[in-house]
Amino acid sequence: MLSRTADHLFWMSRYTERAENTARLLDVNYQTSLLPQSTADVQTGWRGLLSISELKPAYAAKYGESITAQDVMDFMVRDEKNPSSIVSCLRNARENARAVRGTLTTEVWETQNQTYLEVIRMLRHGDFERDPGKFFEWVKFRSHLSRGVTAGTMLQDEAFHFLRLGTFLERADNTARLVDVKFHAIQSDFPSVAGEEEQEHDFYHWSAILRSVSAFEVYRKVYRDVIKPERVAELLILRPDMPRSLLGCLNEVIMNLSMVTSDPQSETQRRAGKLRSDLQYARIDEILSAGLHAFLMQFLDRVNELGAHISREFLVPVTR
Amino acid sequence: MSRPMFDEMNASTESVRKHYQGYQRWLAQQPADVMQARRAEAEMIFRRVGITFAVYGDKDEDGSGAERLIPFDLIPRIIPAHEWASMEKGLVQRVTALNRFIHDVYHEQEIIKAGIIPSEQIFQNAQFRPEMIGVKVPGNIYSHISGIDIVRAPNAQGEGEYYVLEDNLRVPSGVSYMLEDRKMMMRLFPELFSQNRVAPVEHYPDLLLETLRAMAPPATAEPTVVVLTPGMHNSAYFEHAFLAQQMGVELVEGLDLFVKDNFVYMRTTRGPRRVDVIYRRVDDDFLDPLAFRPNSTLGCAGLLNVYRSGNVAICNAIGTGVADDKSIYPYVPKMIEFYLGEKPILKNVPTYMCRNPDDLKYTLANLKDLVVKEVHGAGGYGMLVGPASTKAEIEDFRAALLANPSGYIAQPTLSLSTCPTYVESGIAPRHIDLRPFVLSGKDVQMVPGGLTRVALKDGSLVVNSSQGGGTKDTWILESDSAPSIPSATQSQSQSQSIAVGV
Numbered sequence: 001m002l003s004r005t006a007d008h009l010f011w012m013s014r015y016t017e018r019a020e021n022t023a024r025l026l027d028v029n030y031q032t033s034l035l036p037q038s039t040a041d042v043q044t045g046w047r048g049l050l051s052i053s054e055l056k057p058a059y060a061a062k063y064g065e066s067i068t069a070q071d072v073m074d075f076m077v078r079d080e081k082n083p084s085s086i087v088s089c090l091r092n093a094r095e096n097a098r099a100v101r102g103t104l105t106t107e108v109w110e111t112q113n114q115t116y117l118e119v120i121r122m123l124r125h126g127d128f129e130r131d132p133g134k135f136f137e138w139v140k141f142r143s144h145l146s147r148g149v150t151a152g153t154m155l156q157d158e159a160f161h162f163l164r165l166g167t168f169l170e171r172a173d174n175t176a177r178l179v180d181v182k183f184h185a186i187q188s189d190f191p192s193v194a195g196e197e198e199q200e201h202d203f204y205h206w207s208a209i210l211r212s213v214s215a216f217e218v219y220r221k222v223y224r225d226v227i228k229p230e231r232v233a234e235l236l237i238l239r240p241d242m243p244r245s246l247l248g249c250l251n252e253v254i255m256n257l258s259m260v261t262s263d264p265q266s267e268t269q270r271r272a273g274k275l276r277s278d279l280q281y282a283r284i285d286e287i288l289s290a291g292l293h294a295f296l297m298q299f300l301d302r303v304n305e306l307g308a309h310i311s312r313e314f315l316v317p318v319t320r
Numbered sequence: 321m322s323r324p325m326f327d328e329m330n331a332s333t334e335s336v337r338k339h340y341q342g343y344q345r346w347l348a349q350q351p352a353d354v355m356q357a358r359r360a361e362a363e364m365i366f367r368r369v370g371i372t373f374a375v376y377g378d379k380d381e382d383g384s385g386a387e388r389l390i391p392f393d394l395i396p397r398i399i400p401a402h403e404w405a406s407m408e409k410g411l412v413q414r415v416t417a418l419n420r421f422i423h424d425v426y427h428e429q430e431i432i433k434a435g436i437i438p439s440e441q442i443f444q445n446a447q448f449r450p451e452m453i454g455v456k457v458p459g460n461i462y463s464h465i466s467g468i469d470i471v472r473a474p475n476a477q478g479e480g481e482y483y484v485l486e487d488n489l490r491v492p493s494g495v496s497y498m499l500e501d502r503k504m505m506m507r508l509f510p511e512l513f514s515q516n517r518v519a520p521v522e523h524y525p526d527l528l529l530e531t532l533r534a535m536a537p538p539a540t541a542e543p544t545v546v547v548l549t550p551g552m553h554n555s556a557y558f559e560h561a562f563l564a565q566q567m568g569v570e571l572v573e574g575l576d577l578f579v580k581d582n583f584v585y586m587r588t589t590r591g592p593r594r595v596d597v598i599y600r601r602v603d604d605d606f607l608d609p610l611a612f613r614p615n616s617t618l619g620c621a622g623l624l625n626v627y628r629s630g631n632v633a634i635c636n637a638i639g640t641g642v643a644d645d646k647s648i649y650p651y652v653p654k655m656i657e658f659y660l661g662e663k664p665i666l667k668n669v670p671t672y673m674c675r676n677p678d679d680l681k682y683t684l685a686n687l688k689d690l691v692v693k694e695v696h697g698a699g700g701y702g703m704l705v706g707p708a709s710t711k712a713e714i715e716d717f718r719a720a721l722l723a724n725p726s727g728y729i730a731q732p733t734l735s736l737s738t739c740p741t742y743v744e745s746g747i748a749p750r751h752i753d754l755r756p757f758v759l760s761g762k763d764v765q766m767v768p769g770g771l772t773r774v775a776l777k778d779g780s781l782v783v784n785s786s787q788g789g790g791t792k793d794t795w796i797l798e799s800d801s802a803p804s805i806p807s808a809t810q811s812q813s814q815s816q817s818i819a820v821g822v
Contacts (some may be wrong), residue, residue: 001570001573001588001589001590002570002576002586002589003575003576003587003588003589004573004575004587005570005571006589095552097550098370098561099552101370101561102561102562102565102570102571103565103571106369109369109370110368110370113368113369113370114368117367117368138790152524158589160658162589164696260589262590281736314589315589
């Protein structure tokens with residue numbers, strides 16, 4: 001497969017996944033902001049979201065110091081100048097798809113194209129402002145559809161594996177950010193020693209995180225227990241059977257990598273394998289006692305490096 | 321001035337031509353709102369499928385890209401079997417002669433020695449490529465994909481007669497619309513295809529792939545074919561991607577290719593891979609910065625050298641433009657006689673070559689009745705349609721003509737045939753043309769029909785998509801006998817009996 005084609009495929013699925021995860025992040029923040037709490041707490045929530053998405057400077061350049069739910073959502077949903085807004089991601093996904101539409105099945109291309117045409121229509125008609133929750137739900141389902149139509153119609157060749165690679169690399173990054181922003185928001189020490197009132201607040205907080213990655217029901221099924229932060233962390237970081245967990249994503253990355261490389265010495269594979277085994281043999285209490293934030297920051301760095309290695313090895317190779 | 325008209329469907333206000341009778345009966349039974357709904361559905365599907373073309377410097381309604389839909393008309397253009405049979409023979413003959421001509425230009429130049437075409441017509445042509453002199457190309461074929469524009473106009477007896485308007489031998493576009501229009505018609509009106517014997521066109525990509533593979537350098541067991549596109553901002557990008565996908569070959573851009581050890585390779589995720597056949601949709605000028613425009617990034621440095629060594633096939637060949645120039649067009653009938661010893665089957669439009677003093681004189685005296693075209697113009701630009709032009713426009717052209725007579729040809733304003741077409745006000749006649757796509761590989765072959773383009777503006781003769789033209793499905797009927805169409809009540813009782821059967 002052409003390197004350029006692989007590059008477009010990789011980024012097409014990354015942008016689709018990023019749009020979905022941005023919708024998830026915004027949705028959980030939007031839902032929690034509806035709970036009774038102080039204005040300061042609400043602001044902290046939105047500020048944390050901007051910071052973990054690395055959008056603080058860009059936001060400040062446009063809106064200054066004031067942080068309101070409306071501005072943050074506008075910036076992250078419909079601002080075409082913000083390259084990671086939902087509308088920008090969907091446009092980039094579609095432009096990447098268009099560049100390689102011959103490699104995609106008709107169904108995959110039409111899904112990407114229609115998603116973009118519809119998001120433009122919805123934003124223009126005020127659908128987002130009328131019901132943000134419904135809009136986020138729609139973004140998530142278009143992403144589900146994109147993955148489903150890929151799995152359901154594409155030949156499982158290199159093109160397919162590069163698409164999957166993009167999806168899971170992006171998802172690993174996004175889950176790590178989401179876990180970080182939410183655990184960070186609890187500014188108390190970890191694990192929390194909380195009074196009754198705080199426990200109630202915690203319940204809503206943790207269940208919101210779980211819901212943001214569609215894991216609330218999974219949690220109950222796996223642990224059959226009340227919601228405890230360390231278990232939430234374990235589920236989202238270390239459970240291999242949890243589709244959005246860090247380990248789950250890394251397993252997929254490795255599997256798809258092995259399908260596109262023929263080089264046993266591949267540095268990309270070595271790094272991916274090392275990162276995976278660090279998760280595979282980790283224990284949640286060790287991670288927590290060493291500091292969750294530091295762990296996640298390091299994880300993000302390593303995922304980022306992995307992406308750079310994939311680019312170098314497959315997507316823009318020098319003439320050999 | 322009123323010119324005689326030729327309508328493809330209606331022989332007169334009372335009578336419908338035989339090959340349209342079945343369709344017309346069906347059309348008369350369709351409620352207006354149903355047809356309106358089908359139109360909207362077609363547009364929605366074309367947009368979702370992304371069957372668009374890009375217009376340089378334009379913005380679409382989102383204010384972002386520059387994509388436009390080419391309007392699709394629901395009423396097909398129908399051609400009876402016997403007319404197509406003769407057109408097909410004429411096309412094979414014409415394209416064969418043109419390929420012989422291009423070979424001759426770059427080798428023995430016998431047609432010049434025989435005094436049939438003046439040598440300056442060829443050597444002063446901007447599309448003539450001295451780099452191709454003496455180069456051996458596979459099968460001596462230059463134009464592998466030719467788009468021949470055919471129009472119909474009434475003769476003195478009021479009968480429609482076909483004329484070749486233009487030979488497109490470089491990178492002719494539009495075949496994807498031919499295929500998509502058929503797909504759309506079958507999706508919207510499946511019943512029409514069970515009632516009419518319409519010759520299929522869907523195997524075109526197969527024929528194209530066969531044609532391209534046949535050009536591969538010898539000793540290549542499994543040739544690697546690619547489609548070379550200038551990229552997604554090119555107006556025909558949809559078509560490039562579509563053809564690559566339909567043939568199952570890579571769609572490459574210049575930067576994906578490189579030359580090493582006198583072979584062409586593409587950069588893949590598993591390292592370099594050799595390329596044997598390039599179906600290029602990039603003009604000569606941009607193909608190889610070492611040979612042509614040095615600043616072009618659309619091609620591949622060193623490609624010409626590889627080509628000249630026979631290590632890669634380029635389709636269409638470099639330098640085919642020498643034969644599709646408007647100043648060469650008037651000589652095609654003579655070419656057919658010279659190379660094939662046959663009488664031309666397809667007619668040329670009578671053409672005045674303004675380089676000849678007599679022709680220039682006639683042209684200048686009759687500007688308001690003529691169509692004057694720039695020899696190198698394309699896409700409906702750089703032309704004067706005398707009867708539709710203002711005095712000032714005519715005077716501007718007169719000045720341009722006098723300044724550079726050999727840059728222009730003139731033709732009588734043909735009254736192109738019309739075909740009923742859906743427009744804002746309902747069904748109305750609009751001018752059409754036809755572009756069949758002729759493939760030259762081991763054999764010269766084509767699918768029945770081509771792309772029918774339609775001028776959507778009342779009275780306009782310009783059908784180019786860049787000028788707001790639309791397209792229609794083109795039906796070649798497999799037999800001349802009028803198809804039997806069940807009447808409305810019959811088809812109703814049929815569907816009832818099916819329902820009972822279930």
